Amino acid sequence: MSLLHLAIFSPFLMAIFVPFLYKGLKSIHTGWFVLALPILLFTYFIGFLPITRNNGTVEKSFDWIPSLGIHFTAYVDGLGLLFALLITGIGALVVLYSIFYLSKEKESLHNFYVYLLLFMGAMLGVVLSDNLITLYMFWELTSISSFLLIAYWYDRERSRYGALKSMLLTVFGGLSMLGGILLLSIMGDTFSIRELISQAGELNQHPLFLFALILILLGAFTKSAQFPFYIWLPDAMEAPTPVSAYLHSATMVKAGIYLVARLSPIFAFSSYWFWIVGAIGIFTMFWGSFNAVKQTDLKGILAFSTVSQLGLIMSLLGVGAAALHFDTLNDNIYIAAVIAAVFHLINHATFKGSLFMVVGIVDHETGTRDIRKLGGLLSFMPVTFTIAVIGAFSMAGLPPFNGFLSKEMFFTGMIQLVNLDLFNLETWGMLFPILAWIGSIFTFIYSMMFVFKTFSGKYQPEKLDKKPHEAPVGMLISPIILAFLVVLFGLFPNLLSYSLIQPAAAAIVPSLVGPGELLDVHISHWHGFNPELWMTIGVIAVGTLMYLTLSKWIKLYALFPGKVTLNALYDTSLYAAERGSYTLTKAYMNGFIRTYLVYIFAFFIGILGFTMWTRQALTIDTSNLAPIGVYEIVLVVIITAGIFTILFAKSRLTSIIALGAVGYTVSLFFVIFRAPDLALTQLVIETVSVALFLLCFYHLPKLNRHEERMGFKLGNLIISLGVGAVISLMAISAHSNKMFESIASFYVENTYKEAAGKNMVNVILVDFRGFDTLFEISVLAIAGLGIFGLIKLRLAKKGEEADEN
């Protein structure tokens, strides 16, 4: 347990104290206490920057379950640190924002901050774990805390629906990921990511490799809202806005990105990885931006925008995988994609966080987030408008903001893909830059919509619940800081180059970066007149044109039928699964004991018959048989006659008497097989049970006492014959397969010598194996007490009812 571990666990520890602070210090907003922690953690993590600058790492480990090879190894390298800084930094800003966003009087703040701190700790654990099992544990914790946060207003139906949906999808992915992790650990015999990376070459050849790859990617794609699993993200917008800003733009949805980046060194040599990550990423980028344009809710726009931007980062990571196919850093143009991915990751967290906070302010101050009701807010909220412009223009990829730089680098990565001669890219490779370009146009359009539909145009006071005015200063601090960062990184991108981006990118492609070597990360605004620039100019030109004619073609979206969306697919499949399992269960669980007995016996015949058949267990050995006497034959005839009488008797009384006859004949068998004690017991027990049967018979209700012969059912006949045949065959085979001598001779010799008795059966019952007898006595006692209880309790109840009446 080191300070680093303490830092990861500190949010959990803090979460324990939050309810006490909330209850104890009612006058102060609980958020102020919470705020200190992420700030502290942020400064703590800043302290690692000098180490990771030169690709150094910090590793602290303590044993969790050492016998299973599960250690909690905290590992800080460039990638982990970048995420840790995002989590704590944006976490601090979000907590600050939430202090002003959530009312102290109306909201249950203790719940909110406990969930938020749980999430923060879980997220730190995900990005700083080297052990895959601890990573998975924290991964699921993020799912659970996200579930809690989405359903924070649990009395709203939409919140619960969104929480359930995100839970189902992310936990589905999480479980797949666990499968992938286990496969990886089987292949590499370790849970440590770094040890797995060092064996990446051998893992590639393993037959399980592809399964592990797909399962892990399922986890990453569901968490990061990639196509087709993005559907939970727009519904998660029912959460309070600070949550949306924190979880669903800056941190949790990037956990999948983190996972892909972290495991790239293991999987990226495979062409499957390249194709799946790259193609799904670029398609998600296009699809998200395309769908964002038709949204009318500001948070809906931002949700789809997040989906789209995550797709962008994912596709860059996919393209970056191509870099690993080259041995050296020289002339390795694909490394630029990795750098772009890391850079855009930072940029997206900054501008998307600020945009969500802007939406929160607009919602807070006007009472609505619907862009059809909003408009003309510019004069009321100049500061908010400025932040929105900075954020949205950065999102659209306009200079001089940071989004412009990463968008340019994105285009560079996509264009270079066309030149790649790996993985059959000559044929389909062109689709990447084309989809990227079209997606960027739509990104431009919805970014413009976000700003201008909200802040310019006609002011419609009649549609608003409140009179809009500028937000309080406290609410503006966080978005202002983020917007300032957007501009800062836009103007001076190289502030980040060597401190954050270089180590993070180096961690994604470790095999390329030798010790003491640094990746060349230099980001500049001006590249000269290259294709990327023309693409950006094209995006702006076409985007502006399309935005101005938006009202003309927005109707196109209505042409898509509403029923063939992924949401409808999710809803219907959930409904169908529920109905289907209900119908299925109802079909075989029909409540009749007779049916269940049929299942049991049919299964019995099937499994035993099958085993006997496949194992060739059926052997008939006649060498060890005793001669059959005439008495035995006679008794068998009698017992058979008795049994058939039971089966075919018309009256129940006849059946009971015939059953008695069978029992007595069995006792006769005991006599001729020389078992006097058994014969005695059998006689008494038979008499008593026949008397009991008569008792039951007497108490049958009059209505049901119709004396009918049992109905005949062919199925029952077959099953009963089957059970009889299987048991007979088993008995014959067992007798034919006698492998050992009986141990009976010991008893014969020692009954008198050791136990001072001459009756061997009784000596065995009470001396050699007296424990069995003891517990059979208990069984009898339980049965007796049970019967007594059944009768007495029923009577007592009757008495009570009588008293009440």
Place this chain on the structure above:
Amino acid sequence: MLVIAMQVSLVLITIAMLGFIYRLIKGPTVPDRIVALDAIGINLVAMIAVLSMLFRTYVFLDVILLLGILSFIGTTAFSKFLEKGEIIENDRNH
């Protein structure tokens, strides 16, 4: 000689028993069957007696005594059941 006599008697007892069993199965009324069952019990007594002579053992003599008692108790119980509809009279039932 004695063994042959015993075997013959066993066969005879068995034939008698089969007759009783025929009555037990066929027996148009319940009392017919009960009487048959009672006779089977006594037949069993005889059979076990002969068998224990054949086996040259006296451990089955207990069985004979028990059978005699049980056969009596069983027949009495059945008869009472037919007569009164119950075996042990209990105040609860009235």
